[in-house]
Amino acid sequence: MSTRLKHSFTYRELLTRYLQPQWQRVCWMVLLLLGSIVLQLVNPQILRQFIDNALQGASTAPLVLAGALFIGLSLLNQLLAVVNTYVSENVAWTATNQLRTDLVSHCLQLDLAFHKARTSGELIERIDGDVNTLANFFSQAIIKLLGNGLLIIGVLLLLFKERWQVGIAISLFALAGLFILIRVRQVAVPFWVKTREKDAEFFGFLGEQLAGTEDLRANGATGYVMSRFYQLLRSWLPINMRASVASYATWSSTLLLFGVGNALALSISIYLWSKHEISPGSVYLIFYYTNLLSAPMEQIRTQLQQLQEAGAGIERIRQLLQAQPTILDGTGPALPSGALALEIKDLTFGYNPDEPVLQQLSLQLAAGRVLGILGRTGSGKTTLARLLLRLYDIQQGEILLGGVPLHQTRLSELRHHIGMVTQDVQLFHATVRDNLTYFNRAINDEQILKVLSEVGLTGWYNSLPTGLDTILGSDGEGLSAGEAQLLAFTRVFLSNPGLIIMDEASSRLDPATEQLIERAVDTLLSERTGIIIAHRLGTIQRADDILIIENGRALEYGARAQLANNPHSRFYQLLQTGLEEVLA
Numbered sequence: 368m369s370t371r372l373k374h375s376f377t378y379r380e381l382l383t384r385y386l387q388p389q390w391q392r393v394c395w396m397v398l399l400l401l402g403s404i405v406l407q408l409v410n411p412q413i414l415r416q417f418i419d420n421a422l423q424g425a426s427t428a429p430l431v432l433a434g435a436l437f438i439g440l441s442l443l444n445q446l447l448a449v450v451n452t453y454v455s456e457n458v459a460w461t462a463t464n465q466l467r468t469d470l471v472s473h474c475l476q477l478d479l480a481f482h483k484a485r486t487s488g489e490l491i492e493r494i495d496g497d498v499n500t501l502a503n504f505f506s507q508a509i510i511k512l513l514g515n516g517l518l519i520i521g522v523l524l525l526l527f528k529e530r531w532q533v534g535i536a537i538s539l540f541a542l543a544g545l546f547i548l549i550r551v552r553q554v555a556v557p558f559w560v561k562t563r564e565k566d567a568e569f570f571g572f573l574g575e576q577l578a579g580t581e582d583l584r585a586n587g588a589t590g591y592v593m594s595r596f597y598q599l600l601r602s603w604l605p606i607n608m609r610a611s612v613a614s615y616a617t618w619s620s621t622l623l624l625f626g627v628g629n630a631l632a633l634s635i636s637i638y639l640w641s642k643h644e645i646s647p648g649s650v651y652l653i654f655y656y657t658n659l660l661s662a663p664m665e666q667i668r669t670q671l672q673q674l675q676e677a678g679a680g681i682e683r684i685r686q687l688l689q690a691q692p693t694i695l696d697g698t699g700p701a702l703p704s705g706a707l708a709l710e711i712k713d714l715t716f717g718y719n720p721d722e723p724v725l726q727q728l729s730l731q732l733a734a735g736r737v738l739g740i741l742g743r744t745g746s747g748k749t750t751l752a753r754l755l756l757r758l759y760d761i762q763q764g765e766i767l768l769g770g771v772p773l774h775q776t777r778l779s780e781l782r783h784h785i786g787m788v789t790q791d792v793q794l795f796h797a798t799v800r801d802n803l804t805y806f807n808r809a810i811n812d813e814q815i816l817k818v819l820s821e822v823g824l825t826g827w828y829n830s831l832p833t834g835l836d837t838i839l840g841s842d843g844e845g846l847s848a849g850e851a852q853l854l855a856f857t858r859v860f861l862s863n864p865g866l867i868i869m870d871e872a873s874s875r876l877d878p879a880t881e882q883l884i885e886r887a888v889d890t891l892l893s894e895r896t897g898i899i900i901a902h903r904l905g906t907i908q909r910a911d912d913i914l915i916i917e918n919g920r921a922l923e924y925g926a927r928a929q930l931a932n933n934p935h936s937r938f939y940q941l942l943q944t945g946l947e948e949v950l951a
């Protein structure tokens with residue numbers, strides 16, 4: 368997305384960016400609108416002729432012709448309306464889809480910290496809800512405002528042409544009417560703003576609860592969720608009712624207003640007719656034109672309201688776009704291929720800079736070696752893994768990967784060269800193939816099948832109804848924890864990174880699956896650098912070096928064999944007591 372858009376996200380910017388590429392369709396919209404205005408103005412004139420000729424006893428032929436013309440033009444007007452709807456919907460969807468795409472790609476670039484601070488429901492409301500309010504803005508608002516303005520001016524001019532007294536009276540009515548309509552509309556606006564806020568809160572809540580369904584059920588928290596749900600509904604109801612009542616009041620005041628307009632038109636024309644100044648056809652014409660004013664006046668009111676809603680939507684989208692990633696992409700050298708050496712120099716980091724989670728951490732891991740990290744819950748192990756992937760940036764010190772400072776290399780390069788397997792495997796509602804390759808079409812089916820057999824998933828694969836085309840349930844539904852882990856290994860094998868980080872699965876696996884995983888880990892780590900956040904003694908045997916973290920500091924760091932043989936080392940003691948007891 369252009370930086371221009373990020374900084375000045377105005378109505379004009381929006382129109383230029385999203386409507387300019389569709390200028391031909393927009394021209395069609397204008398032409399159709401003008402055509403429709405002309406038809407609406409001309410048709411009553413035909414009817415007036417028809418009435419006057421009929422009253423004067425004209426022959427049938429011209430009457431039939433006028434009638435047919437009236438019906439023909441009315442039908443043509445309807446046809447124009449249908450075509451216009453088609454074109455304007457097309458314009459609106461093309462523009463808003465582009466805007467949605469821009470917003471989604473912007474959000475994907477934002478820091479993890481940004482996403483952690485917001486519920487997914489809130490972002491959905493921004494990306495879909497607010498963008499929806501802009502659909503009308505793109506397709507109709509301005510064109511309709513201008514078009515309806517033109518139609519009103521056309522009607523008034525024709526009324527002036529009929530009789531200047533009528534022109535003046537109805538012009539005054541139109542002006543006063545528009546003023547009243549707009550004022551009355553404002554009464555309902557604050558109620559609708561409140562409703563939108565409540566909507567966002569409700570969908571935020573719903574999104575969060577749905578994402579955590581499994582945990583909520585497992586922990587018996589459904590009662591709490593339902594009570595929060597009822598509370599939200601209870602506070603939603605009166606707000607919605609007030610907004611609806613306010614809207615109804617606005618609507619009925621509009622009806623009343625048009626009733627007054629019609630009465631005014633009829634009284635003046637009947638008065639003029641009684642003075643023999645106008646014909647019955649003209650009486651009908653004046654009445655018809657006055658009636659014709661109601662639709663554009665009402666539409667101007669609606670369009671102004673929707674412009675205001677679009678304004679609020681634009682404001683919220685602007686705020687979203689103003690959130691900028693703090694983790695900036697590097698431009699520097701590519702990482703070497705094969706196993707990657709890792710060097711960490713004096714690293715300090717805290718999610719909140721005043722509260723460091725990792726402090727003065729240093730280590731050197733040669734290419735191809737495996738580092739086992741041990742530490743109590745909350746000591747900072749996962750944080751270290753996140754820093755290596757640059758999901759957060761460090762505050763002090765330096766991290767070098769393959770001799771290249773982490774912040775200098777491109778983020779895509781980094782994520783291509785580092786593979787991570789966590790306990791929490793994220794699977795998508797997509798085919799097995801797409802889940803394993805992350806939609807990378809360069810990886811062919813033979814490669815996937817080979818890796819699946821290497822990790823011991825051939826049996827599982829054979830049970831799939833449509834092989835790699837089988838769609839997985841969202842969030843790995845229908846898969847065991849072990850199978851999900853093995854799929855995560857398969858993914859990493861296929862992306863072939865130089866550094867593997869494993870946040871080891873510590874529980875829930877049966878011995879057979881555990882064996883499969885052990886084998887997969889062995890293959891995965893051969894000829895690659897590895898970091899294992901270890902929870903079991905078995906995995907620690909695989910490590911060449913050991914780092915024990917306590918309260919964010921390196922308590923002990925060295926070669927595993929040496930530490931294991933040194934009775935004074937903490938690692939030695941851990942081996943005696945058992946990791947599970949000490950680290951749990």
Ligand SMILES: Nc1ncnc2c1ncn2[C@@H]1O[C@H](COP(=O)(O)OP(=O)(O)OP(=O)(O)O)[C@@H](O)[C@H]1O
Nearest residue numbers: 483718719724742743744745746747748749750751
């Ligand atoms: N996104 C976050 N924002 C703020 N603080 C966080 C965040 N993630 C973790 N922390 C805090 O940082 C500290 C280290 O957490 P971390 O997840 O790195 O620990 P860990 O050693 O991996 O623990 P575990 O073994 O339980 O996974 C903890 O005090 C935790 O509360």
